[in-house]
Amino acid sequence: MSDFLLELSKNPRARALVGALGLPIPLPQPLKRERGPWAARPLADARIGIGAAAGAELVPALAEALTAAGADAFIQLPDSLAAAFRAPGETFGRPARKLESLGEGTKLNALVFDASGVRDVKGLRAVYEFFQPLVSKLARSSRVVVLGRVPEGTDAEAVAAQAALDGFVRSVAKEIGRLGATANLVIVARGAERRLGPVVRFVLSTRSAFVSGQPITVTARAKAIDEPALVRPLEKKIALVTGAARGIGEATARALALEGAHVVCLDRPADDGPTSQLARAIGGTALSVDMGDDDAAAKISAALKPLGGIDVIVNNAGITRDKTLSRMKPDQWDSVLGINLAAVIHTTAALEPLLRDNGRVVCLSSIAGLAGNVGQAAYAASKAGIVGFVRATAERLADRGITANAIAPGFIETRMTAAIPIAIREAGRRLSALGQGGLPEDVAQAIVFLSSPGAQGITGRTLRVCGGAFIGA
């Protein structure tokens, strides 16, 4: 279902007219997205402004990752930290330049600030001092990334200072959303510094176009992977995607296949047609199972056993049966909880013996699960249940290098959301920092990222892909 305001916004004459007449029409900025498989240098020629507060600990990891990704670094750092850019600059033919040398009218494609050393309120001043003059230099579809540490311990001021970064980033996200730009906080636990690179690569690239205002925590909990592949990361991997016939499931199956995975596309027997077509198109396999059946998990396990093992499980299949609680019938409650939560738990358990080390479990939650919604008591319960499920699963499988995470999509333009009454649909689209709905490929890219070896530092978390939606946190 097309977004009329977004279509209008893509027309330069319409934009000019709205601007000239000063009409109070909120035209959302069309987002820059790259299609096709992951590139070797996703940040090629991007101008990235880089700063750090005193005590910053993540600059070397940042320098390595950004330069290898093709970025042109414009740094505002003391000499001791700037030195970290010299070697990668020589290696990749991208010497870092001083931020002050940036031309007057030149826009920046990203701003990255290492706030890992901030331990008191005075230290937070550095965050203001870096961003305040530079926010106006951000280009359309640009990125803001702040790096911090896990706010824990007994030093109350240090914990408070790190926690403050979260509110700062969420606000910046809301302010720059009109540019189609995003802001996110990447929190790096001690010992997880080496896992930062691929995360920063993803967050700064166009692949994270609909992720904004989010904290992403990187830990060393899951067993490490040496030198994770950054191009064709899923080569020789087998992935299962449930609910693959259309929407987010289909987009995910296609995106995983582009990165080299053999994808088993699963959906109901009634959707056998589209599922088989998809599987043929991407060189995968089709599997017809109704996730509502009691023996669904056993059927899936039996079908996948001959493959010898699987690497990625994407639990995407889900239904809505919206009804306010007082009007909700028992079978509506049962079917929603059954498919959205019980089936996920049982299928994942049944497939666990087949799941290889360094494997991935990705489940679809929803911002309805995080914030609740009128008429969605059952749906929200099931989606909140997913959040707890991945937290526990992550802990149990971490020693095998297997990560488990959830994705909570906000308003995504799919067949499901097209059926929503127009007033509520408009509200869903507009009440976010980016002022528009996301696309199934936005969610798919986040799933591909979490499924990749480079996401080894993220486990047990729920990542919102919501364009900085106003509801929930």
Place this chain on the structure above:
Amino acid sequence: MATDKKNGRRAVVVSGVRTPFVKSFTDFTKLDTIALGVAAVTGLLKKSGLRHSDIEAMIWGGVILPTTSPNLAREIALDVRLDPSCEGFTVTRACASGLQAVTAAVSAIERGDNDVIIAGGSDSTSNASITLPSKVVHAIAPLALGGKASAADYLGVLSQLMPISEILPRQPKIAERSTGEVMGESAERMAKRNEISRQAQDEFAVRSHHRAAAAIAAGRFDDEIVPVQTPSGKWVHADGLVRADTSVERLAKLRPVFAKDGTLTAGNSSALTDGAAAVLLMSEEKAKSLGLKPLATISSWSYVGVDPADQLLMGPALAIPKALDRAGLKLADVDLVDMHEAFAAQVLSVLKMMASTPFARARLGRDTAVGEIDPAKLNVHGGSLALGHPFGATGARMVTTMANELARTGKRSAVLGLCAAGGLGAAAVLEAVS
């Protein structure tokens, strides 16, 4: 290492020649790439004193291959009237085609497939065919190749050919197919990223010209160049592009050609050139039995690929260290370095990379930089900037000149490096025969 030596056989370079290299669309305009190859091979045979029947095979390199007769090696052999049993094949590896032909010949000889091979390369930009757009070919072909055509068929074709602007032949640009970027633009970006100044590029270009001019004046190339007679009867004896009188001041006047605020000019970029070069290779025993003194061996080579979208012309920075490793040599040990000068900025960028320790660590997996090259041993008789660059011939020219240099001076080793379109790099190590 690409050779499979049977019974310790070694291939040796016995002789090499080239035609003069002239700017495209000047003296050699009416000589196509096959004719230029014929001139070189004929000259090589005369110089070496071999009989036509001694040549068992020819391997030839070229970039612009005639569509109806792309196997230049065979066509040249037939035109020269070598024995029909002299088989031949043609290789294309962009600007490294000439070197590829030579190393393929070394492989064949050391494997025992052949004893005597002529390997070389040629290109004639003056005779590059201008292709009709596919739209035109597809519209006209059924008419031209099918049966009887009616008036309605002709009218049908006309309607397919609209609009006119789309069917006019286009001037081919040297642009990467995968990125659409003109090669000079890629080099310009490399100059910026590796911080190579206009001044440094012009100085390098001037040095190339002065050294080439000195070589010509001293008669250094007399032995290597075979004069060529054009169809109009004119004899061409010398390279047409070398400027003995050039200077940094003169080059500074030239305008940038690939970017408005760029540093690359016609003066520090290689020019479109016509020419050919041919090398005579034999097994060491065969040379001995014929009483011919070998000039050098090709001890090792390396061909690499890099991402054309990143730094298109950086290949030699990876290929040279690999070839040196395979020959068991360090850069500091080598007496001569010969690098194809596609653009001054490209050579200087590669030199910078080879001198960088972080580059060596990350891209070559070694602890220390490959090394710095003493300008006194780099391109001692000038290079492509001064002599010109007939694409397929350059690699063979470099082998000829360096093999002769080792033999004349008694020096022990030389390493060659070439970048090539498509994001390829090539390198080879030549060593004197003791």
